[in-house]
Amino acid sequence: EPEVTQTPSHQVTQMGQEVILRCVPISNHLYFYWYRQILGQKVEFLVSFYNNEISEKSEIFDDQFSVERPDGSNFTLKIRSTKLEDSAMYFCASSVIVIDTQYFGPGTRLTVL
Amino acid sequence: AQTVTQSQPEMSVQEAETVTLSCTYDTSENNYYLFWYKQPPSRQMILVIRQEAYKQQNATENRFSVNFQKAAKSFSLKISDSQLGDTAMYFCAFMIGGYSGYALNFGKGTSLLVTP
Numbered sequence: 031e032p033e034v035t036q037t038p039s040h041q042v043t044q045m046g047q048e049v050i051l052r053c054v055p056i057s058n059h060l061y062f063y064w065y066r067q068i069l070g071q072k073v074e075f076l077v078s079f080y081n082n083e084i085s086e087k088s089e090i091f092d093d094q095f096s097v098e099r100p101d102g103s104n105f106t107l108k109i110r111s112t113k114l115e116d117s118a119m120y121f122c123a124s125s126v127i128v129i130d131t132q133y134f135g136p137g138t139r140l141t142v143l
Numbered sequence: 144a145q146t147v148t149q150s151q152p153e154m155s156v157q158e159a160e161t162v163t164l165s166c167t168y169d170t171s172e173n174n175y176y177l178f179w180y181k182q183p184p185s186r187q188m189i190l191v192i193r194q195e196a197y198k199q200q201n202a203t204e205n206r207f208s209v210n211f212q213k214a215a216k217s218f219s220l221k222i223s224d225s226q227l228g229d230t231a232m233y234f235c236a237f238m239i240g241g242y243s244g245y246a247l248n249f250g251k252g253t254s255l256l257v258t259p
Binding site for chain 1: 176178180185186187188189190193234236237245246247248249250251252
């Protein structure tokens with residue numbers, strides 16, 4: 031069964047450094063999402079992406095964040111200058127159409143020191 | 144604003160028993176979708192079941208079923224014949240259909256422990 035994959039599974043970085051989290055959505059899916067989950071808290075929406083542009087973003091998704099689909103398979107989340115509070119689990123998800131089940135990847139655990 | 148409330152932070156059930164996890168939500172929209180996701184200790188988010196608001200029939204998926212009460216804005220998850228592998232965090236989530244957003248709005252979760 032097709033699944034969303036994410037790399038790396040765990041990323042450790044120093045405060046102020048740039049990180050890029052990578053996702054490969056399910057191949058026939060057209061809508062892509064990033065969510066984050068700070069340890070012990072609920073999952074929060076960051077951004078949705080369709081047709082090579084952002085379709086919706088939350089207040090969390092400020093200028094430090096950007097997303098890109100650099101080729102036909104990858105979907106990336108870049109954090110320009112990481113802060114301690116960016117430490118969280120980051121989930122990528124994808125769906126076939128907008129009003130549809132979102133399938134999640136296994137997550138990338140980001141630790142900012 | 145759309146909100147999702149899971150009033151039970153933790154629950155425990157014995158193997159083979161039945162347990163019900165509650166979820167309420169608040170929206171003025173009429174077209175929306177509800178989901179239950181499971182997050183085991185590995186922290187991966189796994190879809191358990193989904194319900195479209197326009198469907199009156201409650202969704203079922205093997206041992207998992209929902210009790211969807213649209214007027215009461217309630218969406219509870221029933222797990223029958225609980226298994227040790229059901230131990231996980233369970234999140235109720237809500238999505239509005241249409242232009243206003245594609246984001247899933249999650250509740251804070253219920254931690255379910257299945258004991259032998």
